[in-house]
Structures are given as C-alpha cells and as structure tokens.
Amino acid sequence: MTVPKPLPGAVARLLGEPRGRLLACALGLTLLTAVAPRLPVTGRRVEAVVVVDITGSMNTRDETLGGRPASRLDKAKAALRALAADLPCGSRLGLGLFAERRTFLLFEPIDTCADFAALDGAIAGLDWRMGWEGDSRIAAGLFRAVALAGELGSDLVFVTDGHEAPPLPARGGPAFEGKPGAVRGLIVGAGGHVPSPIPRYDDRGREIGFYGPEDVPHENRFGPPPPGAETREGYNPRNAPFGGVATPGTEHLSTVRETYLRGLAAETGLSYAPLDDPAGLAAALTAAATPRPRPVLLDPRPVLGAGALALLSVLFGFLPWRARLAGAVSRLRHGA
Amino acid sequence: MTLLARFGVTAPGWLWLLPLALLPLVATAQRRVPVPSLALVPADGLSRLVDAVLTLAGMAAIGFLVLALAGPRLAGESVARTGEGAQVSLLIDRSGSMNETFAGRQPSGAEESKAAASRRILEAFVGRRAHDLVAVSAFSTSPMAVLPMTDRHEAVRAAIRAIDRPGLEATNVARGLGLALSQFGPGAPQASRVLLLVSDGAAVIDRRVQPLLREEFTKIHPTLYWLFLRTAGSPGLADRPAGEDSPQAAPERHLDLFFKSLGVPYRAFEAENAQAVDEAIREIDRLERKPIAFVERRPQRDLSGLAYGLAALALGLLVAGKLAETDLAGRRPASREAAPGSAQTTRRAA
Numbered sequence: 001m002t003v004p005k006p007l008p009g010a011v012a013r014l015l016g017e018p019r020g021r022l023l024a025c026a027l028g029l030t031l032l033t034a035v036a037p038r039l040p041v042t043g044r045r046v047e048a049v050v051v052v053d054i055t056g057s058m059n060t061r062d063e064t065l066g067g068r069p070a071s072r073l074d075k076a077k078a079a080l081r082a083l084a085a086d087l088p089c090g091s092r093l094g095l096g097l098f099a100e101r102r103t104f105l106l107f108e109p110i111d112t113c114a115d116f117a118a119l120d121g122a123i124a125g126l127d128w129r130m131g132w133e134g135d136s137r138i139a140a141g142l143f144r145a146v147a148l149a150g151e152l153g154s155d156l157v158f159v160t161d162g163h164e165a166p167p168l169p170a171r172g173g174p175a176f177e178g179k180p181g182a183v184r185g186l187i188v189g190a191g192g193h194v195p196s197p198i199p200r201y202d203d204r205g206r207e208i209g210f211y212g213p214e215d216v217p218h219e220n221r222f223g224p225p226p227p228g229a230e231t232r233e234g235y236n237p238r239n240a241p242f243g244g245v246a247t248p249g250t251e252h253l254s255t256v257r258e259t260y261l262r263g264l265a266a267e268t269g270l271s272y273a274p275l276d277d278p279a280g281l282a283a284a285l286t287a288a289a290t291p292r293p294r295p296v297l298l299d300p301r302p303v304l305g306a307g308a309l310a311l312l313s314v315l316f317g318f319l320p321w322r323a324r325l326a327g328a329v330s331r332l333r334h335g336a
Numbered sequence: 337m338t339l340l341a342r343f344g345v346t347a348p349g350w351l352w353l354l355p356l357a358l359l360p361l362v363a364t365a366q367r368r369v370p371v372p373s374l375a376l377v378p379a380d381g382l383s384r385l386v387d388a389v390l391t392l393a394g395m396a397a398i399g400f401l402v403l404a405l406a407g408p409r410l411a412g413e414s415v416a417r418t419g420e421g422a423q424v425s426l427l428i429d430r431s432g433s434m435n436e437t438f439a440g441r442q443p444s445g446a447e448e449s450k451a452a453a454s455r456r457i458l459e460a461f462v463g464r465r466a467h468d469l470v471a472v473s474a475f476s477t478s479p480m481a482v483l484p485m486t487d488r489h490e491a492v493r494a495a496i497r498a499i500d501r502p503g504l505e506a507t508n509v510a511r512g513l514g515l516a517l518s519q520f521g522p523g524a525p526q527a528s529r530v531l532l533l534v535s536d537g538a539a540v541i542d543r544r545v546q547p548l549l550r551e552e553f554t555k556i557h558p559t560l561y562w563l564f565l566r567t568a569g570s571p572g573l574a575d576r577p578a579g580e581d582s583p584q585a586a587p588e589r590h591l592d593l594f595f596k597s598l599g600v601p602y603r604a605f606e607a608e609n610a611q612a613v614d615e616a617i618r619e620i621d622r623l624e625r626k627p628i629a630f631v632e633r634r635p636q637r638d639l640s641g642l643a644y645g646l647a648a649l650a651l652g653l654l655v656a657g658k659l660a661e662t663d664l665a666g667r668r669p670a671s672r673e674a675a676p677g678s679a680q681t682t683r684r685a686a
Contacts, residue, residue, distance in 0.1 A: 010659040010660070011659065014655070014658050014659055019366075019658070020658050023651065023654055023655055023658055024655060026397070026651055027648065027651040027652060027654075027655050030401070030644055030647050030648040030651055031648050033404075033641075033644040033648075034641070034644065034645070034648075084635065085411065085635040085636055094494065097480070102502075102504070104430075104480070104501075104504065105498040105501050106474070106480065106482045106483075106495065106498060107472075107482060107483060107491065107494040107495035107497075107498050108494040108495075108497050108498055109494065110488075110490060110491045110494045111490065112635070113635065114488065114490065115486075115488045115490055115491040115494075116633070116634060116635045117484075117486060117488065117632040117633045117634070118483050118484065118486040118488050118491035118492075119491070120633050120635075121483070121484030121486070121633070122481070122482065122483050122484065125481035125484060126481075127481070129478060129479075130478055130479070130480040130481070131478060132476055132477040132478055132504045132505060133477070133505075148501075301404070301640065301644065302405055302407075305401055305404050305405050305644060305647075306405060308401055308647070308651075309353070309356075309398065309401040309402065309405065312356075312394075312397060312398050312401065313356055313359070313398075315363075316356075316359035316360050316363045316394060316398070317356070317359050317363070319363070320362070320363035320364075
C-alpha cells in the first residue's frame with residue numbers, strides 16, 4: 001500500500017512558510033464561524049411599552065412612507081415595526097393604545113426576536129377604528145402611560161402628534177404627579193410642521209372629507225377664563241366670561257406640537273425624538289431607556305471573522321509591502 | 337419590495353474596509369520564485385487563468401469577510417411553518433364591568449374580579465394547549481386586534497396578562513365577533529377552528545350586521561364557545577324576561593339564540609364562579625388536533641453565515657493554490673545568489 005506522497009509534503013510546505021501559515025489560519029478561523037456556538041453572557045437590553053396615539057389627528061396625511069404621502073399612524077406603524085426588527089435579540093416591547101385620556105394595554109412586553117411575528121402583526125393591525133372615544137387629552141394619557149409602564153417595570157415609548165383635543169384650558173394641562181425620570185423612554189412626535197387638514201369619517205368608518213374650522217372647538221371653556229377675556233367682544237362676567245363670540249382658531253388643522261411634547265418630556269423625565277428620524281427609533285430608544293441586564297447569546301463570529309480579515313490583510317498588504325521595501329532598500333544599497 | 341431594497345447591514349462601519357479587497361490585485365499569496373528573466377517562462381494561458389482565479393479568490397475572501405462582519409441581512413422574510421392543534425381565536429370582553437366580581441362588586445381582599453378569573457383560567461388554558469395557534473382580540477366600544485394567529489404562547493400569555501387592567505366602557509359584541517372571525521385568515525381551511533368568546537354580558541347585535549356575521553360564520557365555520565361570566569343574580573341565558581322578550585330587554589338570551597341559529601357547533605357555558613369557568617375550559621380542552629400550515633414573518637434573515645461560507649470557499653481556493661504551487665526548477669541554494677539581481681524581475685512577474 002502506497003501513501004500518496006505529494007499531499008502531506010505539500011501540506012508540510014504550506015505550513016512551513018509564513019504565507020501558507022497565514023492563509024491556513026485565515027481559512028481555519030473562517031471555517032470555525034460555521035461551528036462556533038453562541039456564548040451565553042449578560043447583555044444590556046431595553047424593555048419598553050409602546051403606546052400609540054390612535055386618535056383622529058393621527059390620520060392626518062402629512063408624513064411620507066416610501067416616497068408617498070402617508071398618515072401619521074401608518075408612518076408610526078412602519079417606524080415601530082422597524083424598531084422591533086432593529087432592536088437586538090433579548091429586547092422586549094409591549095403594546096398599548098392611547099385615545100381619550102386613557103391608555104389601553106394590549107399586551108405586556110414580549111421578546112422582539114422570539115415573538116417577532118406576533119409583535120409585528122400586532123403593530124401592523126393597529127387602526128384608528130380601535131379607538132373608544134374621540135377626545136385626545138394627550139397629557140392625561142401620557143401620565144397614565146407613564147404610570148402603566150411603571151407598574152410593569154418597563155420603559156415607555158409614547159407615539160403622538162401632541163394635538164390636544166379639546167384644547168387645554170387657559171390655566172394649562174394637568175400636572176404630572178409621578179416621579180420624573182422613574183420611567184425613562186421616548187416621546188415620539190409624529191407629523192409635519194405645516195398645518196394640514198384632518199380627515200373626517202362617518203359612523204361607518206368611511207372618509208367624508210376634512211374637519212373645517214366650524215367643526216372643532218378652538219378654545220377650552222372649562223374653568224376660569226384666560227386673562228384679558230374682559231376685553232373680548234360681548235364679555236359679561238357672569239353670562240359670557242369668555243366673550244360673546246366663538247374664538248377663531250386653527251384647531252382644525254394639525255401639526256406636530258413639538259414644543260409642547262418637548263415640555264411634556266422634560267416634565268416626565270422622558271426624551272423626545274421625531275418620528276421621521278432617519279437614524280430610526282432603535283438608537284434613540286437605546287440611548288434614552290434604562291439598560292437592563294438580560295441573558296443574551298453572544299455571537300463569536302465577528303471575532304473570528306475579524307481575525308481572519310487581519311491575517312489576510314497581513315498576507316496581502318503588510319508582507320508584500322515589507323518585501324517591496326526590502327527590495328527598494330537593497331537596490332539602493334547596491335546602487336542600482 | 338425588490339431584493340435590493342430588502343438588503344441591509346447591521347454594522348455599516350465595517351464596509352469602510354471594503355477597499356482592502358483590492359489588495360490581491362497588487363500582491364499574491366503565492367511564493368515568489370526568482371527567475372533571471374521573465375522571457376524564460378513561456379506564455380501560458382492556463383497559468384494566466386490560474387493567476388486570475390487566485391487573484392479573484394483573494395479579493396472575494398477579503399470582500400466577503402468584510403461583508404460578513406458588517407452583518408448582512410434580508411428584511412421582510414417569511415417562513416412557512418407547520419403547527420399542530422387547533423386555531424383558537426380568543427375574543428375577550430374588556431368592558432368596565434369585567435373588573436367587578438361575580439357578585440357585581442368591586443373586588444376587595446381575596447375576592448377575584450371576573451377579569452382576573454378569566455386571566456388566570458385562560459393562562460392555564462393556553463399553557464395546556466401547547467400546540468395551538470392562538471389569536472387574541474378584545475372588544476369594548478370598539479374591537480381591538482391584540483395579537484394575530486401565533487404559536488408563540490409567551491406572547492399570548494403577555495396579552496392575557498393584560499386583560500385584568502382597567503377596562504373601557506361599553507360592550508359591542510358584534511364588531512368584536514367580526515374581528516375575531518377575521519383573525520382566522522384565509523389559510524388552513526382544514527384546521528379545526530375555535531372561537532372562544534369570554535364576556536360578562538352581551539349587547540344587541542344590529543339587525544343590519546346579523547346577515548354579515550351569519551355569512552362569515554358559515555364561511556369560516558368555527559366551533560363557537562361562549563364563556564358567559566354571569567354576575568350572580570343577573571338573568572341567565574335560559575331565563576325569559578318577565579316583560580317583553582326583546583333583544584333590548586334580554587340581550588344575553590337573544591345573543592344565545594342568535595348563536596344557536598348560526599348553524600355552527602356552539603356551546604355556551606354559564607359560569608357564575610371561578611370553578612365553573614374552569615370546567616368549561618376543560619371541555620374546550622378536549623378538541624381534536626390537526627396539522628396547520630401557516631406563514632410567519634421573521635425580523636430578517638441573517639446572511640452573514642452565507643458571507644462567511646463564500647469567504648471560506650475563496651480561502652479554500654487560495655489554499656489549494658498554495659498546495660499546488662511548485663518550483664520552476666528544483667530547489668537550489670544558488671537561488672539566493674540570484675536574489676538581489678532578480679528582485680526587480682520577480683516583482684514584475686508577480
């Protein structure tokens with residue numbers, strides 16, 4: 001029986017030479033990526049309840065999605081689905097709705113990787129028709145959402161356009177009674193900066209045009225009148241403390257109330273991020289939320305791959321460069 | 337979405353290293369063999385081919401490694417999966433009265449609200465039916481799609497845990513039923529389908545909506561279970577009201593009659609306390625199991641394994657090139673003498 005001699009000889013020669021060793025090591029490291037197991041380590045991940053405003057103003061079509069006009073709610077859904085896909089495995093997201101002045105929890109935080117299909121489908125299924133009442137008392141809803149996230153021991157992502165309907169009374173909105181910063185997270189501002197009309201629907205859910213200036217209240221007449229009301233036309237301290245005529249306004253048009261939302265964010269200890277942030281919500285949320293230690297699986301492949309790449313760079317970059325340098329030096333020395 | 341638009345990388349910073357892939361154009365992994373003059377070597381097509389292949393392999397090895405490090409992925413992936421069991425569409429009443437006890441009071445001390453009881457029992461139910469696909473919908477004034485059909489019971493439990501949070505106002509069962517039916521989706525007609533309605537009351541189903549619901553029930557043909565969490569002392573399903581027997585006067589009774597008229601397998605469980613609810617669930621538990629094919633969306637497909645594989649292939653070619661390399665002539669110590677003079681030629685040859 002004869003063993004083919006050239007092969008072991010060739011292997012010996014391959015390993016007997018620096019280039020051969022580099023190449024063999026690079027191949028070995030690359031092949032290891034296929035079999036290397038994932039290492040269980042403790043990583044830092046976010047856990048948040050996402051509460052989405054589904055009130056009427058979120059139907060305003062002043063966002064763009066894939067180059068086409070889209071409603072704020074559709075844009076929010078797309079951004080949240082991207083958020084769920086972008087967050088690293090081990091992160092957890094829950095989902096809730098906001099309408100009227102309440103938040104309604106659909107489900108508690110679930111894993112964004114293992115339960116992705118369920119999470120993604122649930123976000124895709126969000127609809128303004130799920131709303132139970134037409135009011136949009138953002139501040140009250142936000143404070144309840146903060147309390148809800150606190151009860152669940154998670155952070156909060158509150159997606160809204162900040163359009164209070166009815167408008168806040170002259171003395172301002174409700175005060176935040178929680179501890180600012182106890183729940184961290186994001187207020188995500190949806191909508192454009194140009195006042196846009198809000199679509200209107202009939203009781204069967206069909207679109208029937210837009211809200212006009214006469215369809216919405218432009219001033220909240222609960223509580224004491226604002227200072228200066230006595231100079232209004234038809235003012236009567238008892239019968240018409242807000243003046244005798246309807247206040248004109250632009251409450252039928254909607255923009256993202258960024259200043260207002262930033263104020264609410266400061267009051268509650270949350271951060272503010274615009275919905276159309278090109279970097280996506282994942283980076284903003286990771287920066288704003290509390291990192292929670294969670295068991296995660298570490299992928300060892302980048303380390304092995306980077307090692308192989310470094311070896312190849314030496315092989316194709318450093319060694320030829322050194323050889324060339326040596327050649328040039330020797331030429332100079334020999335007076336070529 | 338086109339394939340290119342779905343492609344993305346996790347760590348784009350690595351891509352700055354892609355120019356490294358040009359290195360093999362000016363360098364080789366092969367050993368240099370000094371020859372006095374290139375003219376000694378005859379022009380050989382095969383050698384040129386081998387040279388080109390090895391250069392390309394070097395570029396591919398570096399390029400694919402860089403790409404693999406950047407974490408290539410394909411978004412919007414779907415995978416076909418097969419489950420086993422039944423498709424269960426849970427429809428849960430989230431009206432305010434669910435937060436009261438079976439005695440119709442606010443829960444105090446050890447008392448359990450109807451929502452808490454259904455939460456506890458449904459959690460156990462989902463735990464026992466490990467192979468089912470479950471969808472969750474809720475309804476109060478309006479229907480709310482909570483979770484699409486999924487076999488991820490961790491997600492289903494997270495949705496069930498949310499049902500004893502404060503509920504909303506009214507009970508609009510008709511739209512809830514419509515939503516729960518739509519949760520079955522178009523696929524898997526052979527699967528055994530179960531619609532489980534959990535509510536503590538009913539409302540009048542609009543006469544205009546009734547034919548639509550009837551049509552949907554006929555089309556999807558689910559087995560319908562109604563877990564009626566009856567508040568103690570309130571009329572049951574069989575009780576005729578003393579006065580006029582209209583849907584407005586006895587909505588529960590008339591909803592029951594409507595369900596009976598649908599022509600689908602139907603059973604109502606009147607549960608006045610937590611034990612009765614338990615028994616009802618056990619009955620539902622005895623359902624048959626059939627394979628169900630369904631399509632599930634994935635966050636993305638990780639392509640880095642593929643990139644590493646291609647890099648390994650290219651590296652394999654390079655190693656093969658090294659293994660096959662041989663000298664033009666036998667090894668001679670004399671070659672060292674020739675080395676300084678031939679450096680220039682070697683470089684050109686390389």
